[in-house]
Amino acid sequence: MEMDDRKMKILQAIIDDYILTGVPVGSRTISKKYDMGLSSATIRNEMSDLEELGYLDQPHVSAGRIPSAKAYRLYVDSLMKTGRIRDDSLETVSRHFTGRVHQMEDVIDHAASVISALTRYTAVVLPPKGKQPRMQTVQLVPVSRDAALVVIVTDTGIVRDSTIRLPGDMDSDTLYAISRALTEELRGHTLAEACEILPGMIQRMRENQELLQGLYGFLNERKESPSRPHVAIGGTSNMLSYPEYSDVEKARTFLSLMETRDKLASIIAGDGEMAFTVRIGPETGVPEMVDCSIVTATYSTRSGQQGTIGVIGPTRMQYSRVMSILNIMGHQLTDLFSGGDDSNE
Amino acid sequence: MEMDDRKMKILQAIIDDYILTGVPVGSRTISKKYDMGLSSATIRNEMSDLEELGYLDQPHVSAGRIPSAKAYRLYVDSLMKTGRIRDDSLETVSRHFTGRVHQMEDVIDHAASVISALTRYTAVVLPPKGKQPRMQTVQLVPVSRDAALVVIVTDTGIVRDSTIRLPGDMDSDTLYAISRALTEELRGHTLAEACEILPGMIQRMRENQELLQGLYGFLNERKESPSRPHVAIGGTSNMLSYPEYSDVEKARTFLSLMETRDKLASIIAGDGEMAFTVRIGPETGVPEMVDCSIVTATYSTRSGQQGTIGVIGPTRMQYSRVMSILNIMGHQLTDLFSGGDDSNE
DNA sequence: GTTAGCACTCAAGCGAATCGAGTGCTAACC
DNA sequence: GGTTAGCACTCGATTCGCTTGAGTGCTAAC
Numbered sequence: 079m080e081m082d083d084r085k086m087k088i089l090q091a092i093i094d095d096y097i098l099t100g101v102p103v104g105s106r107t108i109s110k111k112y113d114m115g116l117s118s119a120t121i122r123n124e125m126s127d128l129e130e131l132g133y134l135d136q137p138h139v140s141a142g143r144i145p146s147a148k149a150y151r152l153y154v155d156s157l158m159k160t161g162r163i164r165d166d167s168l169e170t171v172s173r174h175f176t177g178r179v180h181q182m183e184d185v186i187d188h189a190a191s192v193i194s195a196l197t198r199y200t201a202v203v204l205p206p207k208g209k210q211p212r213m214q215t216v217q218l219v220p221v222s223r224d225a226a227l228v229v230i231v232t233d234t235g236i237v238r239d240s241t242i243r244l245p246g247d248m249d250s251d252t253l254y255a256i257s258r259a260l261t262e263e264l265r266g267h268t269l270a271e272a273c274e275i276l277p278g279m280i281q282r283m284r285e286n287q288e289l290l291q292g293l294y295g296f297l298n299e300r301k302e303s304p305s306r307p308h309v310a311i312g313g314t315s316n317m318l319s320y321p322e323y324s325d326v327e328k329a330r331t332f333l334s335l336m337e338t339r340d341k342l343a344s345i346i347a348g349d350g351e352m353a354f355t356v357r358i359g360p361e362t363g364v365p366e367m368v369d370c371s372i373v374t375a376t377y378s379t380r381s382g383q384q385g386t387i388g389v390i391g392p393t394r395m396q397y398s399r400v401m402s403i404l405n406i407m408g409h410q411l412t413d414l415f416s417g418g419d420d421s422n423e
Numbered sequence: 424m425e426m427d428d429r430k431m432k433i434l435q436a437i438i439d440d441y442i443l444t445g446v447p448v449g450s451r452t453i454s455k456k457y458d459m460g461l462s463s464a465t466i467r468n469e470m471s472d473l474e475e476l477g478y479l480d481q482p483h484v485s486a487g488r489i490p491s492a493k494a495y496r497l498y499v500d501s502l503m504k505t506g507r508i509r510d511d512s513l514e515t516v517s518r519h520f521t522g523r524v525h526q527m528e529d530v531i532d533h534a535a536s537v538i539s540a541l542t543r544y545t546a547v548v549l550p551p552k553g554k555q556p557r558m559q560t561v562q563l564v565p566v567s568r569d570a571a572l573v574v575i576v577t578d579t580g581i582v583r584d585s586t587i588r589l590p591g592d593m594d595s596d597t598l599y600a601i602s603r604a605l606t607e608e609l610r611g612h613t614l615a616e617a618c619e620i621l622p623g624m625i626q627r628m629r630e631n632q633e634l635l636q637g638l639y640g641f642l643n644e645r646k647e648s649p650s651r652p653h654v655a656i657g658g659t660s661n662m663l664s665y666p667e668y669s670d671v672e673k674a675r676t677f678l679s680l681m682e683t684r685d686k687l688a689s690i691i692a693g694d695g696e697m698a699f700t701v702r703i704g705p706e707t708g709v710p711e712m713v714d715c716s717i718v719t720a721t722y723s724t725r726s727g728q729q730g731t732i733g734v735i736g737p738t739r740m741q742y743s744r745v746m747s748i749l750n751i752m753g754h755q756l757t758d759l760f761s762g763g764d765d766s767n768e
Numbered sequence: 769g770t771t772a773g774c775a776c777t778c779a780a781g782c783g784a785a786t787c788g789a790g791t792g793c794t795a796a797c798c
Numbered sequence: 799g800g801t802t803a804g805c806a807c808t809c810g811a812t813t814c815g816c817t818t819g820a821g822t823g824c825t826a827a828c
Contacts, residue, residue, distance in 0.1 A: 465770060483779070
């Protein structure tokens with residue numbers, strides 16, 4: 079037995095209905111709501127076939143059918159109607175977006191909350207991420223008598239800052255001179271490389287040995303964890319409005335997963351270089367998420383760094399709507415980060 | 424009728440028990456578990472009195488009593504045993520804390536997750552906040568041919584950064600010179616004041632008019648919202664483990680309140696200058712939180728800025744434990760931010 | 769003032785009965 | 799052969815009544 083056109087249409091109707099209502103859908107519903115000129119009995123036969131093919135599951139014998147992960151996969155891959163991409167609310171909100179851009183973090187926070195508001199699911203936004211950020215400028219900014227702020231500008235545009243202690247009195251001109259030397263020496267190198275270059279400089283620049291030593295420690299400590307990326311999350315509470323999460327225990331595990339941002343980031347980030355990903359249920363590879371789906375899209379910055387935006391929802395997700403929203407938001411962010419610069423005019 | 428010593432003792436026992444178990448407590452429980460040499464009948468009479476005095480509520484006639492907000496207030500104010508302040512787990516974790524301090528945001532994020540892990544409630548940490556941050560250093564760091572990063576160090580230690588566009592080619596020495604001039608001129612002033620000073624400078628420094636104009640816009644845009652503070656939250660999912668939140672709808676409103684960080688910040692921040700605050704149920708002034716309590720403490724930085732740490736839990740909260748944890752964590756943060764500087768050695 | 773005793777209340781838990789949505793199967797129909 | 803009407807059957811969900819037991823309030827005796 080194999081899929082024919084009619085089975086496809088029926089499957090699609092079932093999925094559409096289930097996505098809409100969230101309750102198992104029966105044969106009568108299909109034959110009445112979606113008029114395909116077939117009686118419920120015929121639908122029933124077809125549904126039985128579809129179940130045998132692995133596209134439908136039956137929670138218990140006297141309930142309707144629900145789509146399996148395999149069905150959603152098929153749905154997303156081929157039979158989803160890609161819907162009206164334009165959405166009024168989206169347009170307005172996305173306009174509201176432009177022009178209030180401050181720092182990177184604000185942007186991705188905002189993006190997450192906009193996406194979650196539009197989709198009514200949980201949204202996650204990861205900042206742009208390159209392979210290895212390369213240093214562009216190093217500058218020591220005096221903060222107090224005995225402390226300076228280290229500002230490192232990398233090509234990702236990300237700034238790491240933290241204070242280090244100054245050995246003795248150093249005026250701002252001295253600091254500037256050191257900054258210049260450092261910039262000259264380190265520009266274009268990664269943090270890890272910088273840690274290899276510095277010892278040489280320490281040898282040469284005797285008078286500032288102590289300061290440089292401090293800087294060395296500073297870099298060394300950060301070279302591994304590229305300043306743990308700020309993960310923006312929005313709409314976690316949305317999930318609780320779906321019957322899938324009326325079980326509090328389930329909700330709790332979901333929420334605590336959302337709280338461990340590192341883990342979440344690695345889940346969302348994905349491995350491939352795909353611009354658009356849809357992972358359904360078990361495909362997520364996360365045991366806690368067997369009945370969730372994750373849709374991700376990417377955006378990029380002027381310097382070619384890639385960021386990820388993702389939506390997490392129940393497998394019964396409005397895939398087409400989510401995908402179109404992610405699509406538009408991806409473009410939006412790409413424009414924002416590469417069109418102008420990320421600042422005010 | 425008024426409170427006597429015995430009533431106090433009984434009330435305390437009731438509250439202790441209710442905090443522990445979460446179920447209405449009956450007269451027999453008190454007379455047996457907490458031996459006060461009285462029969463359940465006597466306890467019953469006293470409980471009836473306590474109810475009349477407004478310290479106890481009765482969910483329904485044949486259930487035990489639960490403490491009212493007034494009872495918790497009394498409990499916190501006078502009859503709480505301030506418990507063993509030292510906690511083994513706390514010691515270990517707080518040690519684990521020291522020595523991994525990076526940026527401010529990391530610190531408060533970390534603090535929130537530590538507090539929530541220890542208390543099993545929801546923790547909120549607000550960054551140090553002064554009345555009006557005063558500028559200490561202004562520095563323009565070249566990022567690319569036509570853009571520079573504006574780094575402003577204020578006495579709060581908070582850095583605001585964002586890129587602005589550069590008019591023409593400007594080498595880093597020029598930028599440094601301008602930075603020096605700006606620092607000299609603006610040091611000690613608030614952002615708002617800076618916006619009044621700048622026009623004068625623009626007049627004088629003709630050649631860099633365009634750049635300064637950009638900077639002016641930059642400051643103007645930020646002077647109102649002091650870079651919306653980063654609010655750290657931890658353990659929102661903890662709340663779902665309490666029977667108080669087995670109702671999903673309740674949980675949802677709570678969580679969505681936690682998501683609107685601005686609102687949350689203003690709730691936590693409180694108005695007074697109290698070092699320690701306990702707000703119980705309706706005292707929070709937030710309708711969504713009638714059956715929550717909020718305990719806050721403060722910490723301070725070297726420059727005297729005050730930050731807030733808070734715990735949100737059910738009214739049936741382990742007040743003494745929470746307070747001692749907040750107390751210790753407050754000292755911890757104060758040490759961290761004022762003892763050394765917030766960096767590595 | 770304290771306590772034992774007792775009648776009373778009421779949520780929670782349990783099981784039987786009912787309901788109804790939905791299926792699978794068979795036989796008739798086109 | 800595919801489609802449909804009809805019917806018996808299944809099983810979760812709902813309802814109803816019953817029982818249980820924790821807990822109270824009151825009264826009378828100590």
